[in-house]
Amino acid sequence: MSRPLGLPVVRTSGFAFDTAHDYAEILGGRIAGYSYSRIDNPTAAAFAVAVAALEAPGAEVGAEDVGAEPFASGMAAISATLLAHLTAGQEVIGPASCYGGTWSLFTRWLPRWGIHPVLIDITDVAAVRAALTPRTRVIYAETIANPTLSVPDLPALADVAHRAQSRLVVDSTFATPVICRPLEHGADLVLHSATKFLGGHADATGGIVVGRREHLEPVREARIDLGGCLAPDEAFLLHRGLATVALRVRRQSATAAVLAAELAGHPAVARVRYPGLASHPQHGLAARLFRDGLFGSLITMDVHGGREAGMAFCDALRTVRIASSLGSVHSKVSHAASTTHRQLDDTALAAAGIAPGQVRLSVGVEDPEELLADLRQALDAP
Numbered sequence: 001m002s003r004p005l006g007l008p009v010v011r012t013s014g015f016a017f018d019t020a021h022d023y024a025e026i027l028g029g030r031i032a033g034y035s036y037s038r039i040d041n042p043t044a045a046a047f048a049v050a051v052a053a054l055e056a057p058g059a060e061v062g063a064e065d066v067g068a069e070p071f072a073s074g075m076a077a078i079s080a081t082l083l084a085h086l087t088a089g090q091e092v093i094g095p096a097s098c099y100g101g102t103w104s105l106f107t108r109w110l111p112r113w114g115i116h117p118v119l120i121d122i123t124d125v126a127a128v129r130a131a132l133t134p135r136t137r138v139i140y141a142e143t144i145a146n147p148t149l150s151v152p153d154l155p156a157l158a159d160v161a162h163r164a165q166s167r168l169v170v171d172s173t174f175a176t177p178v179i180c181r182p183l184e185h186g187a188d189l190v191l192h193s194a195t196k197f198l199g200g201h202a203d204a205t206g207g208i209v210v211g212r213r214e215h216l217e218p219v220r221e222a223r224i225d226l227g228g229c230l231a232p233d234e235a236f237l238l239h240r241g242l243a244t245v246a247l248r249v250r251r252q253s254a255t256a257a258v259l260a261a262e263l264a265g266h267p268a269v270a271r272v273r274y275p276g277l278a279s280h281p282q283h284g285l286a287a288r289l290f291r292d293g294l295f296g297s298l299i300t301m302d303v304h305g306g307r308e309a310g311m312a313f314c315d316a317l318r319t320v321r322i323a324s325s326l327g328s329v330h331s332k333v334s335h336a337a338s339t340t341h342r343q344l345d346d347t348a349l350a351a352a353g354i355a356p357g358q359v360r361l362s363v364g365v366e367d368p369e370e371l372l373a374d375l376r377q378a379l380d381a382p
């Protein structure tokens, strides 16, 4: 007997059956099998199983109770999860500062469907408790928030959620299961933009939701009916990324810790946010929640001199690229005020806590010394 060592790409939308009875039974879920790739595809399923094993590796959670649903993108995963667990008239408590796409979903789309978002500082557990109403059904948080890099108290939020018959849903894209496993801290569902660290090479788009079957089943139904299924070719690339996610994230985090310390001491930099620095508001909490002394590979820095200085710093970098997205093997920067937050003028930026010179650095796997030299020369540039 021999089997392929690499994951086969089952590039098909439909499946053939020996009998009409088999087709009916598989489609009806009475016997196991594949019927249609929007419902299930073997390559996408293999990726989902592999992520579930990383987020819930056995003992604590009971791997047999835990599963994962693969999605076409992180936003497909987030929207299906929220629509699966909320209905008109209900409320979700979420972070006022979070990934822009999620913020749009909260503020533009959920209200259209009669779902009320209550967006607050999710790191303030007392404020979350005070925001609860009888209609609250979901508390939503990011393990390491985009772009503030703040770290919410997951066990406390889980406690608040469960006392209120609500679910805690956590976007753990920036942390990955290498750094934090939210299910072990009480989260009911953990999700990722797999486009980032899980895939890790900036060549595939996908999303994933992991949790106990009882919480996952509605998400699965939403995925099937709303149609955000993961394509087999993307699933192959994302699955291959998982083979190195622990190596990459450890290396990227170790390098980021060195770079953050260097940047914090540089006179051209007004402020550095990194959960591994003692100056980070939730550094102690992060040290308790995060594994193996790792704090992630995203750094936010405010360059002295405002908007022009922030952009000039990006332009002066050589090894580090100006690029969208984050979490891949490549080090990249983006200047918030001119890109992700371009709709905000300086007053609105200040209200959102974003300095005009703010730059987000996603640290890759390159030689740490080369990265350090690159940052120094760009900051020292006249």
Ligand SMILES: Cc1ncc(COP(=O)(O)O)c(C=O)c1O
Binding pocket: 073, 074, 075, 076, 099, 101, 142, 146, 171, 173, 174, 192, 193, 194, 195, 205, 206, 207, 325
């Ligand atoms: C924290 C976070 N969640 C979700 C997403 C959305 O993921 P995708 O672009 O795969 O839809 C992003 C994208 O940048 C993100 O940073």
